[in-house]
Amino acid sequence: MLKKVGYFLFLVQILIPSVINAQDISLFTQINGRYDFTFIGNTLNPSENNNSTPSFLLTSSSATLNLSSDDRIERAYLYWAGSGSGDANVKLNGFDITPDQLSNVTGSFSNFTYFSAFKDITLLVQSIGNGTYTLSDFDINNLVATYATNATQFAGWAILIVYENPNLTLNQINIYQGLEALSPNPFVIPAIIDNMEIQLDNLYLISNTGAKIGFIAWEGDRLIQESERLSFSANGTTTILSNPLNPGNNAFNGTHTETNATNLFNMDLDVYSIENYIVPGTTAATVSLQSGQDYVMLNTVVTKLNSQLPDATILLDTPISSCNSREVTINFTVSNLNSTEVLQTNTPITFYAENQVITTIYTQNEIPIGGFENGTITLSIPSTIPLNFTLIANVDDIDNGTGIIPELIENNNSFQIEIELIVNPIFNNLNSLTTCNLGLTRGLFDFSNYSEAVKTDPNHVVSFHESFEDAVQNTSPITNISNYDAVTTPKEIFVRIDNGCFSVTSFLLLTENCPPTVYNAVSPNNDFSNDTFFIEGLRDIFTNFELLIYNRWGKLLWTGNNNKPDWDGYVEDGVGSTLAPSGTYYYILYLNDTNYPEPLTGYLYINR
Structure with missing residues (x-):
C-alpha cells in the first residue's frame, strides 16, 4: 500500500452527533470493483468480564494495519462501543474524533444502556496508511462498578477497511450496520433464549469463490456459550457458521480471525468463509443469532461476493x-466501458433541467462490454426554467435518482452541462437626437454613447445601420458614429443588438433651426474678408427670411432674402450714388419661422 508523505490536516466538524436508540441493521453502503475488506481493532478490557473483574478498563489500546503495497484504501470506518450511553470524544493517533452517529441499546433483562459510535475516517487512514493505530481518551471507568453487577463492563474499538487491489477478482462489498442486541434471561423458568435475524439484501453473486462474511460484535464472552449460535441462510439452506477460532456453539468468544487473536476480551472481529453456503445468482441472505445466556451486541455485518456487473456512463x-425557442436538441452517448457485463436494453436515462425532470428515455440496444450507444433527443424546456440552467443527464435513473441495474460503480452515472437559451435581446429604447440645421436639414450627430445606452447586458454587441435591411443582414455598419453627417433629416438610424440572436430598434436624427449669429462689421473692399453683411446660420435654414437695411434716418436702403446675395453696401434706388458710405446702419431680420415670431434687430457698421 502506498503511503502519502507530507503534512496532513484532519478536519473534524464540531457537531452534536445524532443519537438514536437501537437501530435495525440494514445496508449502509455498497462498493463494487476489485475490493476486499479487513478489520483491525482492540479491546479496552484487561480481562474477560465477570461480576468482580476487571475492576477497571483501559483508556487506550492499539492495533496494527499491514496491507500489501498493491492495496489502496477505499473506505475506513471507525466503531467504538462500551457500557453506558456513550463516550463521544475520543482520539485516534492523537486526532480528535467525534461520532457521525451514536446508537444506544438497552438490555431487556438488566435495563442497562450500552452504546456504539460510528465515524467515517477514510481520509485519516488514507493519509496514515500502514502502521499502528491507537485509540485513546476512551474512559468509562466511572461505570465499571455499576455494570460489573451483571458482568457487562466492557469497551473496545474496531476499524473496518475496504481496500482495492488490481489483482483481486471483481467483488461486491456490502456493509450493513446498526445496533441490535441479544438479551437472554437464563434465570427464569423456562429460560428466555433471545434470537435475532438480519436480512442481507442487495446481493449480486456470479461465483461463490472467495465469498465471505465478517462481523463486528460486542460483549461476547468466551466462557459463556449457552444455546449460542450464528447461522447463515441462503437459497433455502441454513448453516451454522464456524471456523477454527469460532466453534459453532460459541461464535462470540473474544476472537479476531484476521490476526488469530483469542484475547480480544468482550468483542469479536470475525470473518467466515461462506463459499460452500451460497450459489451464483443469490440476491439475498439471512444471518440469525441466538443466545441463551451471553449478552451480545451486533454492530456491523460485511459481505464480499464475486460479482460481474456493467458500468453505465453518459456523455x-x-x-x-434556435433563437426564441425553448427546444434543445442534443446528442448523447451511453457507454459500458469499465465493466464486466453487458448493459441491458431499456436502461433508463432521465434528463433534468436543474432539479426538474424533463423526460425519461431508454437505451435501444444491449451495450456490450467496452461498447457504447449514440442517441439524439430534442428536449422541451418548461417556461419555469430560467434561460440559463444546468442540464443533467442520469443513466440508470427512473426519474427520481433511483437506479434499476446493479453496477460496478454507482456514482458515475451523471453528466451535466450549462445551457443558455438564446432569445432576442431586450434593449433600452433610444430617444431621437436633435442638432442645429446646417442647411437644407443637414446636421452633424454624435450617437456614440448609444452603443452602451441601448444595452441591457454588457455582453450585447451593438452596430448602427442606415437601413432596416442592413441591420437584419448585419451589413454596411456606420463607422463614424461620433460625427455622423446626415445630409437630410429626419433620418432613421437602425440599431442591431446581438447576443447570438438579435433585435433591431431605431431612433430619429432631427434638425432644428438654431438662432442665427450676426456679424455686424462690413468692409466691402474685395479683400474677401467681411466684404458683405454675413449672418451665420441663416441661408438655406430660414429659407423664407426677409432682411431689411436702413440708414440712421430710417430710410430703407436694401431688402434681401434667401434668393439674393448678402448685402455688400449696395443701395437700391440710391440718389447720386448706389454705394452706402461708411457709417452705422440698422437692420430688421424677419425669420418667418414659427419658433421665432419676433424679428431680430440691430446695427451694423460699414467701413470703406
Missing part, C-alpha cells in the same frame, strides 16, 4: 438550439 455533446 452529452454541445446542444443545438
